[in-house]
Structure formats: structure tokens, C-alpha cells
Amino acid sequence: MTISEYIEQFRLQYPQIRPLEEEDDVEWWNQGLDQIEAGQLDRAEETFKKLVLAQPNHSDGFNGLGMVYEKTNDPHKAELFLREAISKAKVMVSDGSMDVELLNMIHKDLNRVLNK
Numbered sequence: 001m002t003i004s005e006y007i008e009q010f011r012l013q014y015p016q017i018r019p020l021e022e023e024d025d026v027e028w029w030n031q032g033l034d035q036i037e038a039g040q041l042d043r044a045e046e047t048f049k050k051l052v053l054a055q056p057n058h059s060d061g062f063n064g065l066g067m068v069y070e071k072t073n074d075p076h077k078a079e080l081f082l083r084e085a086i087s088k089a090k091v092m093v094s095d096g097s098m099d100v101e102l103l104n105m106i107h108k109d110l111n112r113v114l115n116k
Contacts, residue, residue, distance in 0.1 A: 003084050007056070010049045022054035032064045036071065044068050059088035059098070063106050070113050082110040 011017075028051040035044035045068045051061030066082035069075075085106050092098035 003062075003080060006080075007052065010053050014050055014053055017050050017053040019053060019056050022050075025051055025054040028054070029060045029064065032068075036064075036067060041068055041072055045072075057088060057091070059085040059092060059102075059106065062088060063109070066106075066109060066113070070109070075113055075116060078113045079110065082106060082113060086110065 028047050032044045032047040032051065035041070035047060045065065048061050048064035048068060051058075051064060053061075055061060062081045062085035066078045066080075066085055069078035069081060086103065089098055089103040089106055093100050093103050
């Protein structure tokens with residue numbers, strides 16, 4: 001499946017999420033990271049799917065899903081979502097809304113997935 005097909009699935013799962021209008025989107029990143037750390041990967045996946053829908057032009061939700069899929073031993077999906085995160089992050093770095101160090105961290109995540 002493509003990223004677009006996954007996003008369409010997410011929309012069907014969470015029709016209440018409004019792109020660029022959600023108030024919880026900033027919290028979802030931290031919540032998802034906490035859930036990964038606690039081993040609550042299903043909950044983290046749900047959280048990051050919502051973040052992807054809420055902030056479709058931002059790298060965080062895609063990056064988070066890539067991390068979840070790495071932990072659940074799904075390297076294909078991990079690579080797909082991390083590559084999308086990199087694509088979004090490059091735009092954000094170029095417009096000054098993200099530091100290049102964060103882009104480099106996503107690249108490291110992708111390299112780790114590819115070298116497993």
C-alpha cells in the first residue's frame with residue numbers, strides 16, 4: 001500500500017479528526033512517545049495515526065508510526081512512514097519551521113531500519 005492509501009484508512013478509522021484544526025495534536029506526539037516507551041504499541045499507533053490526520057504536512061505523526069512499526073517488526077511499513085517523515089521534514093527545514101538536527105534524527109531511524 002501507499003502512504004495515501006494508509007491515510008485513507010486512517011480517515012475511515014478516525015473520521016472525527018479534522019486536519020489542521022485539532023487542539024490535541026501537540027500533545028499526541030508526547031503521548032505517543034510515552035506509549036512507545038511503556039510498550040503500549042497499539043495505543044501509540046492509534047495516537048500517531050490521529051497525529052498524521054491532524055497535521056498531514058508535519059513529519060511527527062509519520063515519524064512516530066515509523067518508530068512503532070520498527071518496534072512491531074514491520075520493516076516495510078517502518079521504512080515507508082520514515083521516508084514520508086523525511087520528505088515532510090525536508091520541507092519544514094527549508095521553510096525554517098524545523099531544525100536540521102531533527103531531520104538527521106529521522107534519517108538515523110531510517111538507516112537503523114534499513115540495516116536490520
